[in-house]
Amino acid sequence: MQVVRLVRASLALAALSMAAVSVAAVSVAAVSVAAVSVASSALAAEPKTSPTLKAVRERGVLVCGVNQGLPGFSTRAEDGSWSGFDVDFCRAVAAAIFDDPAKVRYVPLDAEKRFTALAGGEVDILSRNSTWTLGREIAHGIVFPAVTYYDGQGFMVRTAQPARSPLEFGGMKVCVQDNTTTASNAAAFFAANGVDAKLITSPDLKDAVKAYEDGRCDAFTSDVSQLHALRSAFAAPAEHAVLPDVISKEPLGPAVRQGDEGWALIAQWVHFAMVDAEEIGVDSQRIDQALASKRPAVRRLVGTDGHLGEGIGLSPDWAVRIVRRVGNYGEVFERNVGAGTKLGIPRGLNALWNAGGIQYAPPVE
Amino acid sequence: MPKRTFSLALLAAAGGLAAMLTLAVAAAPALAQGRAAPPPTMAIDDQPGYQPSAEEEELAPAWQRQLVFFRTTESPGTIIVHTAERFLYVVLGNNRALRYGIGVGREGFQWQGLKTIVRKAEWPDWTPPAEMIARQPYLPRFMAGGPGNPMGARALYIGGTVYRIHGTNQPQTIGHAVSSGCFRLVNHDIIDLYDRIPVGTRVVVRQAPEL
Numbered sequence: 124m125q126v127v128r129l130v131r132a133s134l135a136l137a138a139l140s141m142a143a144v145s146v147a148a149v150s151v152a153a154v155s156v157a158a159v160s161v162a163s164s165a166l167a168a169e170p171k172t173s174p175t176l177k178a179v180r181e182r183g184v185l186v187c188g189v190n191q192g193l194p195g196f197s198t199r200a201e202d203g204s205w206s207g208f209d210v211d212f213c214r215a216v217a218a219a220i221f222d223d224p225a226k227v228r229y230v231p232l233d234a235e236k237r238f239t240a241l242a243g244g245e246v247d248i249l250s251r252n253s254t255w256t257l258g259r260e261i262a263h264g265i266v267f268p269a270v271t272y273y274d275g276q277g278f279m280v281r282t283a284q285p286a287r288s289p290l291e292f293g294g295m296k297v298c299v300q301d302n303t304t305t306a307s308n309a310a311a312f313f314a315a316n317g318v319d320a321k322l323i324t325s326p327d328l329k330d331a332v333k334a335y336e337d338g339r340c341d342a343f344t345s346d347v348s349q350l351h352a353l354r355s356a357f358a359a360p361a362e363h364a365v366l367p368d369v370i371s372k373e374p375l376g377p378a379v380r381q382g383d384e385g386w387a388l389i390a391q392w393v394h395f396a397m398v399d400a401e402e403i404g405v406d407s408q409r410i411d412q413a414l415a416s417k418r419p420a421v422r423r424l425v426g427t428d429g430h431l432g433e434g435i436g437l438s439p440d441w442a443v444r445i446v447r448r449v450g451n452y453g454e455v456f457e458r459n460v461g462a463g464t465k466l467g468i469p470r471g472l473n474a475l476w477n478a479g480g481i482q483y484a485p486p487v488e
Numbered sequence: 489m490p491k492r493t494f495s496l497a498l499l500a501a502a503g504g505l506a507a508m509l510t511l512a513v514a515a516a517p518a519l520a521q522g523r524a525a526p527p528p529t530m531a532i533d534d535q536p537g538y539q540p541s542a543e544e545e546e547l548a549p550a551w552q553r554q555l556v557f558f559r560t561t562e563s564p565g566t567i568i569v570h571t572a573e574r575f576l577y578v579v580l581g582n583n584r585a586l587r588y589g590i591g592v593g594r595e596g597f598q599w600q601g602l603k604t605i606v607r608k609a610e611w612p613d614w615t616p617p618a619e620m621i622a623r624q625p626y627l628p629r630f631m632a633g634g635p636g637n638p639m640g641a642r643a644l645y646i647g648g649t650v651y652r653i654h655g656t657n658q659p660q661t662i663g664h665a666v667s668s669g670c671f672r673l674v675n676h677d678i679i680d681l682y683d684r685i686p687v688g689t690r691v692v693v694r695q696a697p698e699l
Binding site: 361364366367368412416478481 | 549550552554555556558560570573583584587694696698
């Protein structure tokens with residue numbers, strides 16, 4: 124274990140930027156494709172590309188760092204089982220590797236410890252509503268391979284009042300938690316747009332929400348996912364609306380350690396495969412139909428044409444395993460946080476790029 | 489960056505609130521299972537003469553008319569129908585749209601592309617097509633427009649086709665694929681839509697990709 128950590132540390136030094144990861148990824152892919160044509164089964168059985176994948180296979184279980192409890196994203200039931208949007212990403216990776224989404228050991232991590240736990244090798248992957256920033260990749264020697272959930276700061280108002288955009292908040296009072304980027308973002312937004320709104324700050328979230336509920340403010344601002352969660356707990360949710368405007372970037376996604384490009388590729392393509400599956404109409408209920416499909420894009424994704432999965436150390440049917448066991452991106456979104464759930468979050472930014480949002484995945488081809 | 493710590497995770501700290509949410513959300517996945525995949529067709533015949541109550545016409549939150557984030561290159565005023573999602577959008581520009589929950593009939597799944605609204609009607613009459621009469625012989629051959637008419641309160645006619653965007657007297661079909669009809673909205677929604685949409689409006693219909 125000590126040796127492995129040393130190797131990881133030196134690899135991390137060698138790849139301190141996304142650019143380096145990408146270049147390495149391309150060469151790894153090229154080498155793998157060449158190898159596939161010679162000995163595809165050997166490659167699949169013992170992938171040389173990722174030490175983490177090798178360790179996970181030997182252990183027989185994926186170790187995934189998750190939130191201790193966040194409705195819709197990471198929740199532990201009384202029987203000890205985990206569910207949620209972030210949990211489903213762990214399950215998808217396990218499904219891709221083992222064809223069994225249950226082969227995950229969950230490690231609940233608080234906000235403080237999450238990145239050090241990942242960097243220190245306590246978990247194979249972190250899937251815990253974490254915002255991707257350059258500072259975090261540098262400080263912890265980690266890399267965010269994908270954005271699974273585009274969050275951002277938005278506004279909630281009472282439906283009875285007429286404003287339907289923060290640009291129309293002139294003369295209104297907006298509740299916000301003090302000393303947060305949320306407060307400064309809002310102030311900057313109103314200043315930049317010449318909106319004469321007054322920010323009412325409270326030291327903690329509970330008080331800020333209470334101030335809005337008690338009618339001391341006309342609007343409340345926080346991250347959109349949180350606004351939906353707060354609204355769902357109000358006595359009359361229908362009397363409040365979350366406006367569609369988003370004024371900041373909070374790209375949430377899984378993270379892995381730097382220095383294991385093969386593992387970063389797996390995390391990245393697990394997400395891409397789920398998005399691509401939704402885009403081309405492959406879902407858990409129609410996966411067998413998809414296996415019989417003649418459409419080239421479907422055939423490449425489900426592995427009936429080509430062996431792309433082997434190039435990243437997985438099986439040719441890796442994407443089928445993910446979609447069959449866990450679902451495509453839209454299914455996972457709707458099941459955990461979507462319109463049919465208590466949170467009731469519209470797809471918004473997380474709709475596919477061709478359906479009004481910005482979720483966009485490179486093709487599996 | 490103090491907010492990073494709080495973003496989302498704050499909920500967990502919100503004590504009783506978080507506990508309530510946890511309970512509520514834990515029950516949700518089963519309800520929402522498979523919603524992204526097109527559900528099977530709702531086997532329901534037309535019910536001419538039936539007049540739903542105001543409570544029946546109150547849709548579940550997801551299907552209620554609402555402003556949503558929506559990026560598109562289509563110009564403001566355009567109607568975009570996503571049949572697989574069971575949503576109809578009116579593009580408002582500035583990355584937003586007004587979204588309505590719809591029911592999609594068999595005819596609604598038969599085409600995609602760009603069309604135009606060529607005619608509008610209040611409380612349209614209903615003349616069931618021959619194949620519907622064959623399946624449900626007891627249906628009237630003609631029914632004058634009005635409450636209880638399966639066409640509902642308003643209809644927008646899509647040019648070059650026999651298709652319409654219309655109301656319904658069966659609000660429970662919103663969010664479903666139904667056995668007949670084209671795109672149906674609950675009556676208060678089709679009235680709202682009717683008042684926004686002039687003749688000449690572009691209609692873009694998108695279907696789920698075929699396997």
